[in-house]
Amino acid sequence: MAPPRAWIMLKGSDWTKVPLETDKYQVDDVDDLKEAIKSKLPDIITFSASLLTIKAVKKVNIYKPEDLQALKSQAEELKGQDSLAFVILTFDVADREGLVDAQGEINDAVARKVFAENIWLFVELPTRDHPAPELEYERTWKKPRLDEDSFILWSIFDFKWWFPGNQPKLLLPIPKSQTVLTEGNVTIYAGDGVSVGMSEFSIIVNGGFSFVDKTLLISEFIESSTTVALVVRPRRFGKTTNLTMLKNFFSFPIHPDNKKRRLELFKGSKIQTQNPRLFKQYFCKFPVIFISFKDFHDCNTWERMQAKVRGILAALYKEHIYLYDRLDQIEKKRFNLVRTEEKYPRMGDALKDLSEYLTDYYGRQCIVLIDEYDHPLDVAFHHNFYPAACDHFSTLLGSLLKDNDLNVKKGLLVGVNRVAKTGYLSDFNNVKVYPMFARRFSDKFGFTEEEVATLLRHHKxxxxxxxxxxxxxxxxxxxxxxxxxxxxxxxxxxxxxxxxxxxxxGNTRTIKKLIWYSGESFKEEAALLIENGTIDVELKNNLSYEDLFLHHDDALWTLLYYAGYLTHDADPYSTGTTSYDRDTYNRHMMFNDAIAIKVRIPNNEVFQEWVGWLQVPNAPKLSYVVCTLLDGKLGEFHDLLFRTVIGDLSFNDVGGSNSGKKSETFYHGYMLGWLAQARFNGCSVKSNREGGLGRYDALIESLRDRKAALMEYKIRKNTHKPTIEAKAEEGLTQIERKRYRSEVSDEIEQLVELGIAFQGKMVAVVGKVYEKTDGIWVENEYARYNGKGKGSVEDGDDDV
Incomplete structure (x- = not known):
């Protein structure tokens, strides 16, 4: 059943519907309703939702416009804290069965349904006389003020392009400049709040939000000798905001007011104050082709992705529809085919054609900005149509960026993954890649420590x-x-x-899938990474999705590095700091496929994600598991482990009843993930380390509580060998026989030793608890635990 939607009428607009319930929110009172309505307004309208005026009236039949006007006059203004149920009762809606239950409590779901079916709303936007006078909502069809992002040629020459909804964005008056705060080398636009979920530069600045000044990216981009730069950074690292900033800086204004408005965006910025000559020379002086490939999440087939690309190109051509009158008849025909999202053989040349039209119109080469250039490839790889997508985008972007110097002055592509030579940029000889360890653009994406300190101080x-x-x-x-x-x-x-x-x-399904089904060598390295903090890996110069599909370790480590789940511990060229060392490094990257680098997990936040990848979804909270284990509550620990194994693992994961090497690797990685986060509970975790006369599987120590646990894992590979309980006992005996206890820190006073055996989705646990008395370990006989196997083994499955 579709969620309820309320009919509303914005002042001067037609009726529209606003959802009262979505995956993100549920409307329960008038304040919620204002937020829902605000989300339907153009992004450029940035006032607070609280400034909306909402009037309500009970639905009636209307037959002529005069009836509607009369209804408006009867509408009553709603207060922010009024619940939907209160409004229903106020207007004495008769059909409200189930609104109040037997205990006198309001059923919010029923309230939303009854409200949608019986109440009409009239909404007024703030006016000039409102305490927010900088906002303007005048409608004039004789001389509209248009924003170039949605420019429409009002002297319409082709009526098939005119359809309902082609309404202009009304320009806000020129905003007042924000307060600029400078501390040392840091400059921020000091707003009252911060923008969450907004990435458009002009909206952030006009909305009065704090913004870290990254405008020197403009001069760094202009002064670089590279024709096309590719900057790879993790998601949510400010890439889109920086690209929209570049668009606002470079692009020719279609309406004269726009240059004044944009000048206010950069007033007091670093680029204006530190490099005024460059600012004057380049500000609002170039045609810009801006493309974002971020909205491809729902393209689960190649046909859907093709349709999405046609829609993006059509919107781009609409943005530059003013070019049409300057085109010849053949060019107009091509323009119309792209604009109407029709399929035609030259679609791969659509961007190159547009660059030619813009260069001819303005007499200047274009600036090309492409956001999330690699996202379509990632989606295509996940849904198994990578080759077709790679060929298509290679043609589309190749025609624009390769051998098109007459029409493209400079280009900047941003994304997450470095796929230059193996993706759709494979034939480009003019693209320079700038990863995290490159000097150029190094501090232009992400916040430096000084910038964060300034932001935190400003926001107290x-x-x-x-x-x-x-x-x-x-x-x-x-x-x-x-x-x-x-x-x-x-x-x-x-x-x-x-x-x-x-x-x-972020959606990390691809990464999680690759990690879970990676080989033993990768899982061993992952264990060392979590345990020791750093490991040495090889980063591939160019990431190949085919290598990922084949589970090549270096490809997976490269993906994790560029995606932001690893960072380098030392510069790849850190044998020194001279220019010679960097030149040597650059030559190495030019002629070699990979470079050795020491990496680590960057911070606590990302560490949680690593644990989540190695951990099954519904495992108990780690703090409770660790406490249960270290306290020697072995039966309870066995139950926790059993519930996780039986509930979240499949026989496909663990290899069925005849488990082999695959399941050994899987169980070891699984247990590592289950227990690794103990590091952030004040514990140390060591895994698969040499100790005593062998290699123990896991040792967890809490020096704060003076408690520890030693664990040895065993796999019962088939039913012809000893019972699963015997395998668990074998693991416990191995701990003593190989003297693993010698690795326990001297400060520990209570020690748990466990033998854990797995077979399919069955797990058995046996264990002992020791207490130190006068420096000697003495077993607590009452704490001895001999757990029977819990779970199930797949019948008749002899496959590994």
């Missing part, structure tokens, strides 16, 4: 500086500069909670 949260550093810092770039994740910092300032903000925003 500087008392949390150390905690914010631990959670969100430690992305290393060139010259020992450290970056913070901007999305997480902004969310912390907004919400005031230290938690995983960034990792909750």
């Amino acid at each position: 949260k500087d008392e949390y500086t150390d905690e914010v550093k631990e959670w969100y810092d430690h992305y290393k770039v060139a010259d020992d500069t450290h970056l913070y994740n901007p999305w997480s910092v902004i969310n912390f300032i907004n919400e005031g909670t230290l938690e995983s903000h960034w990792t909750a925003t």
Whole structure:
């Protein structure tokens, strides 16, 4: 059943519907309703939802316009805290069965349904006389003021392009400049709040939100000798905001007011104050082709992706529809075919054609800006149509960026993965890649420590500086500069909670799948990474999706590095700091496929994600598991482990009843993930380390509580060998026989030793608890545990 939707009429507009219930929110009172209505307004209208005026009336039949006017006059203004149920009762709606239950409690779901079926709303936007006078909502059809992002030629020459909804965005008056705050080398636009979920530069600045000044990216981009630059950074690292900033800086204004408006966006910025000559020379002087490939999440077939691309190209051509009168008849025909989203053989040349039209119109070469250039390839790889997508985008972008110097002055592509030579940029010889460890653009994406300190002070949260550093810092770039994740910092300032903000925003299904089904060597390296903090890996110069499909370790480590789940511990060229070392490094990257590098997990937030990948979804909370284990509650620990195994693992994961090497690797990685987060509970975790006369599987120590646990895992591979309980006992005996206890720290006073055996989805646990008396380990005989196997083994499955 579709969620309820309320009919509303904006002042001067037609009727529209606003959902009262979505996946993101549920409307329960008038304040919620205002937020829902605000989300339907154009993004450029940035006033607070509280400024909306909502009037309500009970639905009646109307037959002529006069009836509607009379109805409006009867409408009553709603107060912000009024619940939907209160409104229903106020207007004495008769059909409200189930609104109030037997206990006198309001059923909110029924309230939303009854409200949608019986109440009409009239909404008024703030006016000039409102305390927000900088907003203007005048409608004039004789001389509209148009924003170039949605320019429509009002002297319509082809009526088939005219359809309902082609309404212009009305320009706000020129905004007042924000207060600019400078501390040392840091400049911020000091707003009253921070923008969460908004990435458009002009909306952030006009909305009065704080903004870290990254405008020197403009001069760095202009002054680079590279024709086309590719900057790879993790998601939510400010890439889209920076690209929209470049668009606002470079692009020719279609309406004269726009140059004044955009000048206010950059007033007091670093680019204006530190490089005024360059500012004057390049500001609003170029045609810009801006493309975003971020909205491809729902393209689960090649046909859907093709349709999405046609829609993007049609919108881009609509943005530049003013070019039409200057085209010849053949060009007009091509323009119409793209504009109407029709299929035609030259679709691969659509961007190149547009660059030619723009260059001819303005007499200047274009600036090309492409956001999330690699996202379509990632989607195509996940849904198994990668080759077709790769060929298509290679043609589309290749025609624009390769051998098109007459029409393209410079280009900047941003994305997450470095797929230059193996993706759709394979034939480009003019693209220079700038990863995290490159010096150019190193501090232009993400926040530096000084920038975060200024933001925290401005928003009066500087008392949390150390905690914010631990959670969100430690992305290393060139010259020992450290970056913070901007999305997480902004969310912390907004919400005031230290938690995983960034990792909750992304779909990591591809990464998680690749990790779970990776080989034993990768899982062993992952264990060392979590245990020791750093490991040595090889980063591929160019990431191949085919290598990922074949589970090549270096490809997976490369993907994790560029996606932001790893950072380098030392510069790849850190044998010194001379230019010779960097030149040597550059030559190596030019002629070699990979480079050795030491990596680590950057911060606490990302560490939580690593644990989540290795951990099954519904496992009990780690703190409870660790406490149960270290306290020697072995039966309860067995139950926790059993419930997780039986509920969340499949026989496909663990290899069925005749488990082999595959399941050994899987179980070891699984247990590592289940227990690894103990590091952040004040514990140390060691896995698969040499100790005594062999290699123990896991040792967890809490020096604070003076408790520890030694574990040895065993796999019962088929029913012809000893029982699963015997295998668990074998693991427990091995701990004593190989003297693993010698690896336990001297400070430990209570020790748990466990033998854990797996077979399919069955698990058995046996264990002992020891207490130290006068330096000697003495078993607590009452704590001895001999757990029977719990779970099930797949019948008749002899496959590994």
